[in-house]
Amino acid sequence: MVICTHGHVDHIGNLAMFSTGCPNKLMIVGCDIAQSPDRFLAHDFRSGIAYELDEFVRIVHTPGHSSDDVTVLVRTSSGPLFEAMKAEGESEITVAVAGDLFESEADFNADGDAQWMSRSANSEVQTDQRKRILHKSQAVVPGHGPAFRVKPEFQRSLVWRKCDNRLLAC
Numbered sequence: 001m002v003i004c005t006h007g008h009v010d011h012i013g014n015l016a017m018f019s020t021g022c023p024n025k026l027m028i029v030g031c032d033i034a035q036s037p038d039r040f041l042a043h044d045f046r047s048g049i050a051y052e053l054d055e056f057v058r059i060v061h062t063p064g065h066s067s068d069d070v071t072v073l074v075r076t077s078s079g080p081l082f083e084a085m086k087a088e089g090e091s092e093i094t095v096a097v098a099g100d101l102f103e104s105e106a107d108f109n110a111d112g113d114a115q116w117m118s119r120s121a122n123s124e125v126q127t128d129q130r131k132r133i134l135h136k137s138q139a140v141v142p143g144h145g146p147a148f149r150v151k152p153e154f155q156r157s158l159v160w161r162k163c164d165n166r167l168l169a170c
Contacts, residue, residue, distance in 0.1 A: 001026045003027075004099075005072070005098065005099025005100065006029075007066065012029060030066070030069060032068070045060075045061035045070065048060075048061065056074060057072065057075075058073050059072050062132070063125050064120055064122050064123065064126020065101060065121060066121050067121060069129075071129075073096055073133075073137065075092055076093060076094075076095060081147060082095075085138060085149050086138070090138070094139075095137060095138070096137035097141045099143045100116075101126065101130060102133075103143055104146075105142065107142075
């Protein structure tokens with residue numbers, strides 16, 4: 001299985017090398033899911049429906065950087081990333097493999113907004129998606145930097161309201 005968070009060239013280079021010798025492959029690029037070059041699977045990411053691979057891995061639509069961005073949410077209780085990112089007493093964490101939803105942890109520096117916003121197709125939508133993913137995860141693997149722990153100060157600006165029985169970022 002290969003999952004690319006979005007279709008920009010810096011995230012899909014050499015993708016074709018995974019197409020040979022693997023008859024049961026699944027390739028996800030943004031909101032497209034393919035089992036072969038001519039066999040696509042239908043899934044409505046844009047309606048907010050997660051694509052669940054199993055009880056530990058799901059893929060959610062997180063537009064903003066581009067209209068088709070996705071984030072892979074992985075619930076884990078072991079491994080080097082878990083050990084590096086867990087807080088004291090946590091028995092499992094959710095890691096967001098977020099692509100360019102977050103460029104890097106530097107997004108949270110004083111001038112960080114200018115960096116990611118300059119590359120965003122829709123910074124308002126991306127801001128809402130960033131808030132949503134920070135609320136759901138304890139660690140983030142960004143598009144251009146090492147994984148980082150979601151710190152309380154990253155979440156302090158989150159304000160949530162109930163609207164139509166859903167939690168929305170404000």
